[in-house]
Amino acid sequence: MRLTLNGKRARVDVHPLKRLLDVLREDCRLTGTKEGCGEGECGACTVLVDGAPVNSCLVPAVHVDGARVTTIEGLGGRHRLQRAFVEHGGAQCGICTPGMIMAAVALRRKPSLEEIKVGLSGNLCRCTGYSAIYRSIRKAR
């Protein structure tokens, strides 16, 4: 199976039904993507497939054959959103943070607070740090 992973061509040899989440973490050694609930509720495993946020725990590997996949590692560590989350307290325990940031990457420029809330409605923060997360995104986007 071939895909473009974080801008680079990649080949993986996996069962077609293996979860994208497990392909990323086990086969590609990209452990920035987290597993929270395993049922599409929490958004911790959010990555972009062809630019659109998806829950990687619900995507079979075969569905990204030929696709562009972007994970938190693909942002490079110095992305505006990543810096803003650090500077404005957007990360508390951190488990939801990669998913929050990947959902935020897909927002349009200068989103309204309402657009941020809708765009992140599929991401849960158990520390309930939503205000700081929204503030971080508003500063960065």
Next chain:
Amino acid sequence: MPLHRLLRDLPIDSKGAMTGSIANRILLQPRSLSDALKMLRDEGPLTPLAGCTDLYVSLNFGTLKETRFLNLWGLDALRTIDVGRDVLRVGALATHTDLIRSKHVQQRLPMLVAAAREIGGVQIQNRGTIGGNVANASPAGDTLPVLAVADAVVVLQSAGGSRRVPFNEFYTGYRQTVRRGDELIAGFEIASLRGRQWFRKVGTRAAQAISKVVIAGVKDDEVRLALGSVAPTVIRARRTEAVLARGASIEDAQQTLLDELSPIDDLRSTAAYRRRVAANLLAGFLAS
């Protein structure tokens, strides 16, 4: 209530492996719709697999019994949304995001846009499909009351041809449909609707919640109503529609509606709450 998401609640076998294993499962990969229909005929039984937003929840929790799957995701012919002869045609693989963004759906069936917006969050909307929502056959499916109230037609295809089934005859019982094992849901046809369209979903929170009650209505000279999560299948409230057509008061219509519902207590809500909310929603719709 079980403590969800704790390891001891997950189905783990004696070797410590999750029973949601994929090792013994196989996936057939058709290159075209006709290829897929032949596989269903010759190599079945197969479980069609589209956006996986329901199927993978069962897989991850070890409750998925099926072992042979048919990958529909690449069949772009089933993804189109268009209008022909004044009929809106929605391909089964149209995602909820596709429905929200479609000009045709926005113009002709805004209550379907409203329903799609309330399904899951953006991540689920980007993968979940309308065909999957219907095929999954949950009585809580959010697009189902819309299709019921719009008198949609389900287009079923098999290698032998196609047939059209009124959506309101598609379900025969709890999670039971008239779809045969060799058939695929190809899409839905929705004739032009007159009158005001209305959709409401009541859940624990706005996003990522399964409905306690979901309702769609159309109000023109007459009123049409359909509800989900209040019976073993989505239902059209035909008796309530009939009493309203005869000029019943809101209170009488509510009483008739309550007689038509058969909700249950489950982990999301109680039968009593669902009845109360359904009656309140009806009053809100009629008064608006």
